[in-house]
Amino acid sequence: xxxxxxxxxxxxxxxxxxxxxxxxxxxxxxxxxxxxxxxxxxxxxxxxxxxxxxxxxxxxxxxxxxxxxxxxxxxxxxxxxxxxxxxxxxxxxxxxxxxxxxxxxxxxxxxxxxxxxxxxxxxxxxxxxxxxxxxxxxxxxxxxxxxxxxxxxxxxxxxxxxxxxxxxxxxxxxxxxxxxxxxxxxxxxxxxxxxxxxxxxxxxxxxxxxxxxxxxxxxxxxxxxxxxxxxxxxxxxxxxxxxxxxxxxxxxxxxxxxxxxxxxxxxxxxxxxxxxxxxxxxxxxxxxxxxxxxxxxxxxxxxxxxxxxxxxxxxxxxxxxxxxxxxxxxxxxxxxxxxxxxxxxxxxxxxxxxxxxxxxxxxxxxxxxxxxxxxxxxxxxxxxxxxxxxxxxxxxxxxxxxxxxxxxxxxxxxxxxxxxxxxxxxxxxxxxxxxxxxxxxxxxxxxxxxxxxxxxxxxxxxxxxxxxxxxxxxxxxxxxxxxxxxxxxxxxxxxxxxxxxxxxxxxxxxxxxxxxxxxxxxxxxxxxxxxxxxxxxxxxxxx
Amino acid sequence: xxxxxxxxxxxxxxxxxxxxxxxxxxxxxxxxxxxxxxxxxxxxxxxxxxxxxxxxxxxxxxxxxxxxxxxxxxxxxxxxxxxxxxxxxxxxxxxxxxxxxxxxxxxxxxxxxxxxxxxxxxxxxxxxxxxxxxxxxxxxxxx
Amino acid sequence: xxxxxxxxxxxxxxxxxxxxxxxxxxxxxxxxxxxxxxxxxxxxxxxxxxxxxxxxxxxxxxxxxxxxxxxxxxxxxxxxxxxxxxxxxxxxxxxxxx
Numbered sequence: 107x108x109x110x111x112x113x114x115x116x117x118x119x120x121x122x123x124x125x126x127x128x129x130x131x132x133x134x135x136x137x138x139x140x141x142x143x144x145x146x147x148x149x150x151x152x153x154x155x156x157x158x159x160x161x162x163x164x165x166x167x168x169x170x171x172x173x174x175x176x177x178x179x180x181x182x183x184x185x186x187x188x189x190x191x192x193x194x195x196x197x198x199x200x201x202x203x204x205x206x207x208x209x210x211x212x213x214x215x216x217x218x219x220x221x222x223x224x225x226x227x228x229x230x231x232x233x234x235x236x237x238x239x240x241x242x243x244x245x246x247x248x249x250x251x252x253x254x255x256x257x258x259x260x261x262x263x264x265x266x267x268x269x270x271x272x273x274x275x276x277x278x279x280x281x282x283x284x285x286x287x288x289x290x291x292x293x294x295x296x297x298x299x300x301x302x303x304x305x306x307x308x309x310x311x312x313x314x315x316x317x318x319x320x321x322x323x324x325x326x327x328x329x330x331x332x333x334x335x336x337x338x339x340x341x342x343x344x345x346x347x348x349x350x351x352x353x354x355x356x357x358x359x360x361x362x363x364x365x366x367x368x369x370x371x372x373x374x375x376x377x378x379x380x381x382x383x384x385x386x387x388x389x390x391x392x393x394x395x396x397x398x399x400x401x402x403x404x405x406x407x408x409x410x411x412x413x414x415x416x417x418x419x420x421x422x423x424x425x426x427x428x429x430x431x432x433x434x435x436x437x438x439x440x441x442x443x444x445x446x447x448x449x450x451x452x453x454x455x456x457x458x459x460x461x462x463x464x465x466x467x468x469x470x471x472x473x474x475x476x477x478x479x480x481x482x483x484x485x486x487x488x489x490x491x492x493x494x495x496x497x498x499x500x501x502x503x504x505x506x507x508x509x510x511x512x513x514x515x516x517x518x519x520x521x522x523x524x525x526x527x528x529x530x531x532x533x534x535x536x537x538x539x540x541x542x543x544x545x546x547x548x549x550x551x552x553x554x555x556x557x558x559x560x561x562x563x564x565x566x567x568x569x570x571x572x573x574x575x576x577x578x579x580x581x582x583x584x585x586x587x588x589x590x591x592x593x594x595x596x597x598x599x600x601x602x603x604x605x606x607x608x609x610x611x612x613x614x615x616x617x618x619x620x621x622x623x624x625x626x627x628x629x630x631x632x633x634x635x636x637x638x639x640x641x642x643x644x645x646x647x648x649x
Numbered sequence: 650x651x652x653x654x655x656x657x658x659x660x661x662x663x664x665x666x667x668x669x670x671x672x673x674x675x676x677x678x679x680x681x682x683x684x685x686x687x688x689x690x691x692x693x694x695x696x697x698x699x700x701x702x703x704x705x706x707x708x709x710x711x712x713x714x715x716x717x718x719x720x721x722x723x724x725x726x727x728x729x730x731x732x733x734x735x736x737x738x739x740x741x742x743x744x745x746x747x748x749x750x751x752x753x754x755x756x757x758x759x760x761x762x763x764x765x766x767x768x769x770x771x772x773x774x775x776x777x778x779x780x781x782x783x784x785x786x787x788x789x790x791x792x
Numbered sequence: 793x794x795x796x797x798x799x800x801x802x803x804x805x806x807x808x809x810x811x812x813x814x815x816x817x818x819x820x821x822x823x824x825x826x827x828x829x830x831x832x833x834x835x836x837x838x839x840x841x842x843x844x845x846x847x848x849x850x851x852x853x854x855x856x857x858x859x860x861x862x863x864x865x866x867x868x869x870x871x872x873x874x875x876x877x878x879x880x881x882x883x884x885x886x887x888x889x890x
Contacts (some may be wrong), residue, residue: 113774113786120772127767128741133802144712145741153843155866157804186876200870205802227712257776257787263745264721264779267714345718349687383725385778387787394790439694447872468848516864519870527865529872579860581890 107470108398109252110218117260118215121222125149126208133205148228148266150198150221151207157201161224162214166234166252166276167195167473171460174471176217178456184210187547191441191449193513193562194273195233195473196224200520222260227268229259229340233275234476235283239399240482241435242428246303246642248278248295250395251332251372252388255293258333265340269347269353273312284293285475285591287311287320288567289341290357296326304328309369310361313561317597318358323370333378334386338377342369384389402468407487410533418493421504421547426489433486434535437467439496440503440511444540446535448514449477458499466492475564476513478506509544509551509618510536513564517574518581519555524557525583526574531555534611548618551631554589567591569632570617571598572610583610587643588619588635599640602648613647620646652735652755656743656765659731659752664702674701684735691719698728699778706751708736717749724750738762742770748779793823793851796831797863798844806866807841807858814840817878818867819834821849857888864889 110118127146132142146152150161162177169177177197181189184206185199192198194549202210214220224231232252239247255274265272275284278295286292292308304326311320327335346364348354361369409432413419426435439459441449450453452472459479463471466488467481474480484492496502505511512535515521517528532555539545554568558575565571571586589598605613618631620643625634635643657663666682673695674683682703685691694701704723706716720732733753734746740760745771754760780786796809797818807814807819809831814819824831828846835841848859858864869877871886879885 113789116773117776117786124768124771131764133839135837139836139842141711141741153799153804155862156806156869157799201804201876203803227714260681260776262777263748263770264717265714266745267717267742279738324716341718345715349713349715362774383778387785388791390791391787519872522862524862525747527871533872553653581861620858 107170108165108249108395110456114257115215115218116536117440118218118220118222118397120361121149121220121261122208124212125211129204129208144226144267146204147226148223149207150224151204152225152522154200155518155520157200158201158204158207159198159200159520160207160210160221161192161196161198162219162221163224163231164196164219164473165256166232167236167475168238168249169471169473170469171464171471172220173217174456174460174463176213176219178453180210180213181456183213187451188452190447190516191451191473191477191479192325193475193477193515193564194231194610195236195475196231197473200516210402223273226266227270228266229262229268229272232256232259233273233284233289233475235277235279236472236480237283237427237482238278238435238472239401240429240434241279241281241425242430243281244279244430245297246278247396247399248249248276249399250392251278251293251295251305251329253395253398254333254392255336257389258336265344265369268340268344268348270352270357272343272357274336275414280593282593282595283589285564285567285595287595288313288317288564288591289320291336292320293332297597302328305332305335307335307339309367309373310358312356312358312506313564313566315559315561316356316359317561317566318362318502319595319597320358321361321366323366323373326370329392330389331381331386334380335373335377337385338373338380341380342372342378346372348397361475362592363504402470404431404434404483405485407485409433409486411486411489417497417504418490421493421502422489424504424508425506426484427480429483431483434483435486435489437481437484437489437503438474438506439481440505441478441501442505442511442536443500443503444510444536446536447529448512451479455499455501458495458501462492462495476511478511505545506551508546508551509539509548511552512536513552513554513568515556515558515563517555517563521557523560524574525559525576526557526583527556528555528563528572528574531572531574531583531607531610534607535614538611538615542615544618544622547622549630551618552590553614564591565589566597567595568598569630569635570614572614575604577604581607583607583616585610585613585647587640588632590632601640601644616646617643652757653759654733654753654755655759656754657731657752658747663730664703664731668703668705685716685719687713687715689719691722692726694723694728695726698723698726698730701728701730703731703733704728705733705735705755708734708738711737711739711742717745720746720749720751721780740768744768748775748781748783750778750780793849793856794825794828794846795821795849795856795858796824796828796844796846797821797858797866798835798841799837801842804842806835808867809835818849818856818858822852843889861889
């Protein structure tokens, strides 16, 4: 994985001291909250329902064990013993004090981490495929490109006061595991007919109140023009994105209002101009970055497991992903125990995951946007030993991509924007299906819950989505069906009128019953929905 | 309204011509100073760059970042006159403004000189190639 | 009744105006009538509160109940972590919020 050199370290250290000074000026009353807010946000510090919340960047979701241990130590030292892994592969802490934040950031910087641009109207942390560098189906490791973009976007002088936040995802496999087309810019590293690597640019996707799937605006950007092209995309947005209405300020609205062709034409014009400015980093820099993501020293070993223990066999089937080496897998540690809080991990659990990464996965971990943790390179021969340790710690839930593997935003339990609670729903739904025993039978079923229209819980992209709304002061939940954030990206449709908390849990059971009744061989929930449409579900829900 | 220039990073004489509006500048051929509002297209000034001595870029609210693009575009296109940030210009934005080519600052509320000094000297290096001539880190790594 | 709430500038803790100062406990909140803006302006300027605002609430015996669920969650703590709320030993506390 990427390691800082003295340049990177000096920049992050300087940022800590800058924030220390800014926070001090706020505490002394030399700047107002209004002036301080964007500064603290650009350092990931929010004011939430109960306290300040700090969002720490985990660039493209990659961590080593030292960093994970530090995240655990921070949970103990500055928070209340836990953290929450987010849908953008970051971690956030819920009980932070402003007066301690600079010290916390200094601790982070000591392990090459930061909270830079994890909020605010700037380019946010770059996300990527959580199986990058390990997946059997990837073309190349996307992370050198993500790291190139990370450095370019950090402290970008022109693009730090954009109309709205800006999220970039980079993938390099046909299977999209990063919801790439639901980002402001989605980049797919591809190979052209001549066998050269390049980047396909998708611009103007997003969720939120107006969900949109990003159209492709350029099929192939040569790798030595990647930053220049991104710069052109951003400049057109910075100049012409709407600033009159915060709900229309994301780039998706600009692309939609101008039309893909016109936006693309403007980008191409700006790109031509930017090429003359020589803003692209030297190609040698990309080559340097690639050296950090070379394969670890894989060893030989068994290619199959002993399946005599059915619990272990189920976990292997559910929670491991095919690796480019046939005697390795990527193993997923589910942070979705039945009845648990999706994405939360205690300091103790973080320490354990760090230890396991060191022992079993070349010192590397990944955060998934589905709020689970990956050990990317685990020898199949070591799987049983790993699983035994996870089971003992309550981290062995065999439920990846099932109805129990629910994405949920923090909702009204923590978030000042939320209209309804998300977590209790997730807890009760996983309990319901664990009880009725249908989880396995239902197979792949992606359930995503947001507590407000901002869609941090990706409800538009769930096979089943739930959106919490405020109905005259009480919590109400709308149900959506048919979304997907994979390569077959689609946006869910609302079934009809909303439900109260009990009602929506029953409704999900009803919907899954229809699926089980109507499905044909091999169909996932999403496939059945796409084949039979909304009507049978609607009838069962409302008649 | 003319805000007082508090910081100026140039040695030439400050122009005494009042800045005309963007529209006036585009119509009247002899103006040497112009004020851009956030929605004005900086590229429309390209035909007049030779005679312009001062471009003021107004920031009605510091959160409106269009002025950063306007400034950088003017510098990229070869403008060498004074580029002055005017209005809601705050100390915590000034380093980025310098990198985009601003070389004078007329903030609506004066800034503390010590704070400005600290802000401009905070970061030892930069990651991006901008218009201030600084060599970015990726270049320094491969010298 | 109208009560005032906000967060402590330094610690971020949820606080309620008790007539003289800021309390951690919503039940200490007092009706501020028409004085909300004046108190908030003064307290904000003195940096004793961050992002303060006025809300509707009702007095129920010695209890104060904010009208909106969001402020009831703020007053107690996260309903999904009773151990981290202000009333970890009160099994009814969460039900009263919702």
